[in-house]
Amino acid sequence: MSFSCLVPVFFLGIGVSAQSKMQLENEKKQNLKKIAETHKILQETSGEKKATLGKLNAISAQISTRRELINSINREIKLLDEEIAEIDQLTESIEEDLVSLKKEYAALIYATAKANKGYHKLMYLFASSSFRQLFARMQSLQQYTKARQLQKVQIEKAKQRLEQQRKKRNEKRYEEKILIQSQDSENKSLTVLQIQHSEVVKQLSEREEELKKEIEDNQKNLRKIDQYITELLEKELKKVRETEKNRPNITKNTPEVENPRKTSVSESGVASSFAGLKSRMDWPVQSGFVAEKFGVHPHPTIKGISVRHAGVVIQTSREEIVRCVFDGKVFFIGDSYGVTFVIVEHESYFTVYRNLKNVSVKAKQAIKAHEIIGQVSTDNEGIAKLEFQVGKDGTYLDPENWLSGR
Incomplete structure (x- = not known):
């Protein structure tokens, strides 16, 4: 697949994923805010020695919100995996284009040398048998030169794009690593809360x-x-x-209204x-x-x-x-x-x-x-x-x- 064919599809995907990522970020912020609120409420109830329904409610709310947060993180990781897969696909396409461009560039150099028959450029021109041939050779050389310059520019651009995609991939991988660490931390907190929940339920059952x-x-x-x-x-x-x-009804010839209050x-x-x-x-x-x-x-x-x-x-x-x-x-x-x-x-x-x-x-x-x-x-x-x-x-x-x- 050529780079030009892949670009529209790829950037359409990026637009959709960017929107989804923004939604997930907002969702995560809301969940973190709720966790902070319920944690404060839970801390207030933790001062009480005996188990209370209020403490149980606060723990339950914390568990529910942390589960929502973990789900958000999971979806964000999945989204990053999809983005990385898209970057890998684009990188592969650019690498293929780069190989093709280098081959075309080598072919142009070979074609130019073959057309010159090994002569120096000036010798090749002076060896013309007529003015028409000289003009034709000049045009041919100019075209080959332009084509080589264009190929060289395209090769450099392809290299830059490749470097950008590799850098972007590394950034996404690092972002994913942070999310996985956050996921592990939230799972540990959830386990602690579930243990606390079981203990409070047990104490309440005794009463x-x-x-x-x-x-x-x-x-x-x-x-x-x-x-x-x-x-x-x-x-x-x-x-x-x-x-x-x-x-009093002071309006004449007015149809009666079923419910004036409304x-x-x-x-x-x-x-x-x-x-x-x-x-x-x-x-x-x-x-x-x-x-x-x-x-x-x-x-x-x-x-x-x-x-x-x-x-x-x-x-x-x-x-x-x-x-x-x-x-x-x-x-x-x-x-x-x-x-x-x-x-x-x-x-x-x-x-x-x-x-x-x-x-x-x-x-x-x-x-x-x-x-x-x-x-x-x-x-x-x-x-x-x-x-x-x-x-x-x-x-x-x-x-x-x-x-x-x-």
Whole structure:
């Protein structure tokens, strides 16, 4: 295959691999950031002598993120192998071209010498029998000279390209070596974490009955708080509906609207903006991970027990600042069963921030996105957890469908 034929295909491949490599680099940066965050949270839980569910959650999050990082590194190594194979293919093609160019160059020198019949250039010209022959010989010599010069330039360029590809290959090999070392290091860290995970699970299993009662009591309290919040929201919705129902209709010959609340320009504008945040919403805390998911699911450690959450539980760092996720109005600030919570209205949507301390907002005040609401409170085991809820018209929605990926 000639160099000219190989170039378009090769550089198309380089463009695709460069894009893939950039994606992998971004993915790796995100994973390293998550590892740093969960490591900080894990260090905070490590101060506790006894095994806790919070410690188990932090270890599980570390394991999950490190596996993602190892997968990213594996894909990056595979991509480098493909790039090296492409470079080897191009190098081989250039080497073949170089051999051909050298052969052509040698053939030109031989052809020139043969045409001159061994004479010196001037003697060859003066030996012409006529002016026409002299002119023809001059043209022939010029053509041979140009051809030789061109071949020489092409040979030099081919040598330069060859040197560039060899240098690039060495760089890729070194890059791959660093990645393999990083992969080995991450695998060792993963093994240590898996051992820690097994030890914590074993310790928690020994306290199964105690933990089971603790979880069941906690679930009862959560259900009561959820019911309290639901009743508050239903009362507010009822008041809104009554207001809409009793509002005088001053517009004549206007078709009756099935649900006036949905057709309000100001409201639909805000609500649609909130709806537009789906999968793009900033997290209410700067660092952390989802320790417990929305809905009903089996407990990860204690067998025969299920847990239910009307939102997600985000385990984070101690003293972590909690911020509002979108513009709205503080609807209610409450304290129930020792748990402080704030409800923010976003027209037909609402968000709930639960397990707070040092609340810095007041009921009925307007609030902007990213404005500070308070700080995350810690439980009796020193674990900082925020329960974050999203809902619409009194119905709870899965916050993970709204929060941006981390």
